[in-house]
Amino acid sequence: MLQRTRYILTGWYVLITLSVSIVFSVFIYTGVSRPLKDFSRLSELNKQNSVLTTPFPPPKPPLPFPTDVTPEMIEARVRTLLILVNIVLVFVSAGTGYFLAGKSLQPVKKILGEQNQFISDASHELRAPLTAIRTDLEVTLMNKQLDKEAQRVLRSNLDEVIYLQNLANDLLELNRYENEKNALHFTPNSLLDISERAITGVLPLLKEKQVTVDNQIQDSKVWGDKSSLVRLCTILLENAIKYSDARKIIALHSKLEGSNLIVKVVDQGIGIDEEDKKRIFDRFYRADKARSRYETPGYGLGLAIASLIVQKHAGHISVKSTFGKGSTFTVSLPLRSI
Numbered sequence: 001m002l003q004r005t006r007y008i009l010t011g012w013y014v015l016i017t018l019s020v021s022i023v024f025s026v027f028i029y030t031g032v033s034r035p036l037k038d039f040s041r042l043s044e045l046n047k048q049n050s051v052l053t054t055p056f057p058p059p060k061p062p063l064p065f066p067t068d069v070t071p072e073m074i075e076a077r078v079r080t081l082l083i084l085v086n087i088v089l090v091f092v093s094a095g096t097g098y099f100l101a102g103k104s105l106q107p108v109k110k111i112l113g114e115q116n117q118f119i120s121d122a123s124h125e126l127r128a129p130l131t132a133i134r135t136d137l138e139v140t141l142m143n144k145q146l147d148k149e150a151q152r153v154l155r156s157n158l159d160e161v162i163y164l165q166n167l168a169n170d171l172l173e174l175n176r177y178e179n180e181k182n183a184l185h186f187t188p189n190s191l192l193d194i195s196e197r198a199i200t201g202v203l204p205l206l207k208e209k210q211v212t213v214d215n216q217i218q219d220s221k222v223w224g225d226k227s228s229l230v231r232l233c234t235i236l237l238e239n240a241i242k243y244s245d246a247r248k249i250i251a252l253h254s255k256l257e258g259s260n261l262i263v264k265v266v267d268q269g270i271g272i273d274e275e276d277k278k279r280i281f282d283r284f285y286r287a288d289k290a291r292s293r294y295e296t297p298g299y300g301l302g303l304a305i306a307s308l309i310v311q312k313h314a315g316h317i318s319v320k321s322t323f324g325k326g327s328t329f330t331v332s333l334p335l336r337s338i
């Protein structure tokens with residue numbers, strides 16, 4: 001992300017420097033060429049006048065001018081020189097801009113690193129006590145002598161703990177994908193196998209909602225980190241199930257398009273409106289704030305993780321949706337020579 005910003009800043013440096021230089025060059029060029037043009041017009045007139053009015057002896061030119069250098073030649077030379085200066089300036093300003101952009105982004109990089117480290121440490125620290133509380137609650141709930149009210153309270157606490165545990169796990173996962181040092185393990189994989197693994201992972205959700213998956217994936221090879229690709233597919237399937245009514249069908253399609261592999265997850269769910277479409281890939285963004293997490297569990301990190309996974313695979317993710325009718329998430333992954 002920072003590297004991209006560095007390139008963008010460099011582009012701006014070059015653009016600004018070049019615009020200033022072009023304006024100056026135009027001034028210099030017009031400043032030089034105008035008197036030269038006047039001069040050559042004047043000497044032309046003088047020549048004609050001298051032929052008409054002074055037959056003999058021929059008058060001297062108004063200003064001595066070397067015979068081998070004409071005003072047009074000077075103009076061309078100035079033009080070439082200015083073009084050359086501007087070309088050199090593009091390279092110099094690109095180099096300097098890249099260096100300066102790197103320098104100015106250094107503090108941002110440091111802050112981002114510290115922030116990531118903080119999220120990672122906090123999530124790690126939270127996981128151990130949450131696991132302990134969860135185990136205690138589960139064990140306590142096994143006690144049949146607990147009265148109904150105590151059971152209700154403990155169950156609600158358990159739900160909260162599970163929610164926090166999942167949140168800590170997702171934050172860690174997001175952090176892992178954001179941290180460039182954590183290289184993924186790229187191998188050739190079967191797309192069909194990945195889709196089937198993801199479907200198996202969401203079977204409880206499918207059963208609960210009585211939603212079916214129509215898996216139309218063509219088996220082709222996909223180059224990438226296997227667990228990340230399964231996770232990507234799982235996130236899109238989980239969302240398709242979560243945001244669909246009961247007994248709907250979710251379809252998975254794939255095709256080869258040029259040098260890309262296209263995978264589509266099509267649902268007949270509630271759809272996403274235009275305004276939300278621009279933001280659903282942001283962290284913690286949930287389209288309908290009124291929809292409480294008790295109705296559709298989640299915290300708006302799924303698509304942020306999905307988009308990071310796609311980014312790490314040099315791919316692209318997009319969504320098309322008609323509000324109230326359904327959504328189609330399309331992932332495009334570049335095919336590599338396997």
Ligand code: ADP
Pocket residue numbers: 239240242243267269270271272280281285286287288297298299300301302303304327
């Ligand atoms: P979460 O599902 O945990 O809220 P996500 O990042 O996975 O978080 O999704 C962000 C938001 O995008 C969701 O809150 C939901 O409003 C919207 N969304 C994602 N997938 C779908 C879908 N298939 N159909 C409708 N809305 C969706």
